[in-house]
Amino acid sequence: MASRIGFISLHTSPLAAPGRADAGGMNVVVLQSARALARRGILVDLFTRRSDTDTAPITQLCRHLRLITLDAGPPTPLAKSDMEQAIAPFQAQLEAFCATDGASWQLLHSHHWFSGVAGLPVARQLGLPHVQSFHSVAAPKDATTLQAGEPSESPGRIAGEAHVARHSDLVAAVSQVEAATIATRYGVDYANMRVVRPGVGVNFFHPPTGEKHRGDYLLFAARLQPLKGADLALRTLAELRRDFPQLRLILAGAASADFGEYPRELASLACSLGIEDAVEFIGACSREKLAELMRGAQALILPSWSETFGLVALEAQASGTPVIGWRDAGGLAEAIAPGGLLQETRSPKAWAAALGELLRDSSRLAAARSCARTFALQHSWEHVATTLVGMYSELIEVVDDVTNHGC
16 A cells, blocks of 8 residues: 555635635545544645745654645735646745655655646656545536536646546546546546545534434535525525424525625525524534534535535534435435435425425434434544555555556
8 A cells, every 4th residue: 555645725725714615525534534544554745836935845644744835926815716826836846845855755645626737747657556536526617507516616627527537537526426427528537437435424413412402494505606505505594484483494504705795695685584582594614613503403514506515414414403405416325325315306495395395303303313323423634544545555566566566
């Protein structure tokens, strides 16, 4: 197995708080996967772009794991729509670091297409295998609905995704649905893909203990942008309040730079629905605060139009919190326990009816909470590390065989 690997996360630091700017589930997956590998004695270097003037060039996060911050473009946060300008300088800095650091990597694993476009050429120069994870796949240019996926934030995205998908040694998808999307849109053979579903910290995210009780609120936890469907969460609450007048909705997450006006649009919608007194926008919060909110919620409402997996659903279920989501939202069905509240429609009335039936039936609600926790326990980060080690070993053995035998 590899003794040192490189993770590349160009546009967002793995340390960034999910729900803030462009940080989300990918940040959690990258950091926690790296930590799980490091616990196995594998040396992991996390490469990211400098977005401030304070972070040290190299930060030792724990034994076997370090964060390497490279200068690429202005040392300030950049909107994803402006991030293409950072690809070329990031690649140059990555090349320079690899040439002078003295470390010997055996594989590079890029996360998101920005990272892949920068990292793939470096892997080729070093003679290393390159693994690509997307975490989200761009909607086709002719897409007319958000169900098709995240709209391209910049002109080069679709071509960039296609290039790294076709030329990487392996594509690691987070769900079977994402793998199928990549195969269909970019012509990648399934033999060149593996599914590595995210994990969850089941000791960090856990049900209430002792004398603690759940609150009278639903939780929405995601970046505030149209793709995540917070408007449906508000409309669902408006329907539910007719029978559950005490019920509230907490929205945890901030807008990314490309959607700065969206929170105000949501606040206006809440006013028009007459529920402004029952809605709380708390912005991005720490992981500790998110875990606390998960434990206290009656349910997580996850109304995204498209999710390659839906890590937040797994975190909620680890907290014993049922999840309601849309069945057609990509890989979300793979992230929710059997029997979960997957809806066939995006009708607020239907969502409110499903939640209302659950909340009225205490025995059914208790069973749903137990099932959610049991499902989450089957998805630990150690399991993710086992899958990654097997995948990496397979690639490294192939490269070593070619190197040693010249074939």
